Amino acid sequence: MLRHRAAMVHLETHRSYTRSELLAVAPISAVRRAVAHSAIRRLRRDVYVSPDMPDALQAALAVGGSLSCTSALTLSGAWRPPRSGLHIAVPRTASRLGRPPFGATDLTVHWSADEVSGPCSSVEVALRHALMCQPRPAVIAIADSALRLGLAGLSVLESVNGTVPAKFRLNLDDLDPGAESGIESIARVALRGAGLAVASQVNLAGIGRVDLLVEGRVIVEVDGREWHRGEQERDYRRDLESLRRGFHVVRVDYAHVVDHIELVVAAVTRAASARSGLELGVMFLRKSAR
Secondary structure, three states: OOEEEOOEEEOOOOOOEOHHHHHOOOOHHHHHHHHHOOOOEEEEOOEEEOOOOOHHHHHHHHHOOEEOHHHHHHHOOOOOOOOOOEEEEEEOOOOOOOOOOOOOOOEEEEEEOOOOOOOEOOHHHHHHHHHOOOOHHHHHHHHHHHHHHOOOOHHHHHHHHOOOOHHHOOOHHHOOOOOOOHHHHHHHHHHHHOOOOEEEEEEEOOOEEEEEEEOOOEEEEEEOOOOOHHHHHHHHHHHHHHHHOOOEEEEEEHHHHHHOHHHHHHHHHHHHHOOOOOOOOEEEEOOOOO
């Protein structure tokens, strides 16, 4: 809603306005005062927004497009791949792009055949751009996240999958909405790619739910959190119980999954090939807590 009270103009935070829209509800003097007092922000010619609009949306409008791909999906709550930067969709026919505010330098522009309107692309358009932009493990992690959060159903993913060239399409059987984090999805994809049988979010008697169970005997816990004492003690107890029941336990953290996935795969493969549940015990591949 666009409101004009007490000689000030108040804008919604997730949409943009044209000059004529502002003047339809407020005199030009009020609009000018609002701009002068930073109650309205002018991003480019005939594009006005609330200063409370999220920075990523403002950047997209300033460039002349809509937020898309991983940036739009992240705004909706989906998992964000590391170092993915800012992704903006612009019309294929666009001839002059603006500069993003706030010093945004890591910018990916998607020249889109879809209609580009409003600050943010639809989930369907953002997913289509992600399919053609991101590495396969990251796309699977994003799709897992979208399914888990209810941002898109399997039918939507199937429809979007059919609109991209064959080389970008996903095998929907690779998706798992039960995955609780993006790095868990990436670890699962890498381990399956190595030929290992992987089940996610498995409830084991006497142990509880584990992130990944590999080859039925290796528990992989993916820690994307900072360890606190109470959590650490609980995890140690779980590890001891897992060992007592004949499982190997491999714990990995965010940095290893994102930057050293080959080490994770090698360690889990080694554990899966061991003959006895006590042969290797608990393996920690924790380099940093994030």
